[in-house]
Amino acid sequence: MIRRSAQSAAVILSAVTVMTSIGLTQPVFARKTVKPPEPEPAPIVRADDPGCKGCISEATSLFARGQADQAAKFLREWSPRCPNSARLHILFSTILLSSGATEEAERESGLASSLSPSLLAAHLQHALALTAMNRKIQAVKEYERCTEIDPTCYEAWLALASVYRQLHDDDKAKDAAGKAADLDPSSKAQKMGTLLNLKNTKRFAEARTEIKRLLAAENTSPEFAEDLARESLLVGGFDEAAKAASLAISAHPKSVAPLMTSAIAHYCQNNFPACIDDTTRLSELEPANLDVLALKASALVKANRMEEAENTLANTAADKNSTMYLLSKGSVDAARNQLQSAEEALTACLEYDQGNNALQGIPHALAHIALADVYKRQGKSALAAEQTQAIARDKRFTSSGSR
Secondary structure (H helix, E strand, C coil): CHHHHHHHHHHHHHHHHHHHHCCCCCCHHHHCCCCCCCCCCCCCCCCCCCCHHHHHHHHHHHHHCCCHHHHHHHHHHHHHHCCCCHHHHHHHHHHHHHCCCHHHHHHHHHHHHHHCCCCHHHHHHHHHHHHHCCCHHHHHHHHHHHHHHCCCCHHHHHHHHHHHHHCCCHHHHHHHHHHHHHHCHHHHHHHCHHHHHHHHCCCHHHHHHHHHHHHHCCCCCHHHHHHHHHHHHHCCCHHHHHHHHHHHHHHCCCCHHHHHHHHHHHHHCCCHHHHHHHHHHHHHHCCCCHHHHHHHHHHHHHCCCHHHHHHHHHCCCCCCCCHHHHHHHHHHHHHCCCHHHHHHHHHHHHHCCCCCHHHCCHHHHHHHHHHHHHHHHHCCHHHHHHHHHHHHHCHHHHHHCCC
8 A cells, every 4th residue: 555655656746747847837636635645553463262282282192193184184273263373383384294295384384483583493394394395595594594593403503514515505514514513412412421410410510610621622612602501501500601602602693592591691690781781682683582571671670770670571572471571570579679469470480380491490590589588578487498498409509609
């Protein structure tokens, strides 16, 4: 509509110019006011049916039992009722691709990646579907997007090495193959064997020493450094996590994963200005990411920037079901001395499934810390003691001394 109005205006203007240039009087239609185009109506966003989660679970079960046709039929029926579920479309694409329905699989995975632009699984599935259709150029773009989201994605680097080779881009193929080799699970397990053993036996101080040794090695790639950063979070090595994430960010400045790792590490270091900087950069890459906005709001609370924290939290999406959001809500309420509301939010945070692996279980640990303080301020000594004991059991924080 807008384009048609613009074209009409251009035609009228051209006619007026031509007629004036040859000495004719201005025509009547040129003096008429052109009605401006009507504004486009705001899109209506429909909520997903509450049964979508169960639908995905049932379809997954059917597919696992080898009943792909039934699973696909089930998802096709439910798809209109789950318009915002990237997970449903990823699963549907996976099932379709396994059945050879490549075109429909590509459409479903493309829809998933448009619904969740920073979801690694969506872009990886879309790339696989494009590869199956032999659309190499488009597949490369999706695999590259995967490595932008998470530079440690072994599957994407391995696929890129193959597709680059087919496109006769030998330099890029060699580089991608090198990164894939560095991130190969067997190679990674060998390099990180000692670290993983120390982590699994809860010897966190020794694990942090091993991480420092690995970071100091000359052949440590930025991609391997991001893996080390995540492992550092799991053993309370927040200084090491921040340093390792910085190495990854220097090579991949627009990558979501290392920036999120850095933000979490800085928050746990009590380096709130740095966490705010990280989450601000993340917000530019992922404007609708609830966890990013909630983490930023929590850091703003700690930095005594309450108005900014409340505004940031107010800008989050309608779905408030995330541990990071509930932690942030509890932190804001506690800072405003709204202790009952803070208690409810923090308790809900501890009851809610953590879900997002990128957060490495940090929200629950921080919720115990915040809730202990709320209970103390309410005079609930026994409950405060329970939270303190829960904090003591999380050796990441007791070994690092972070609060």
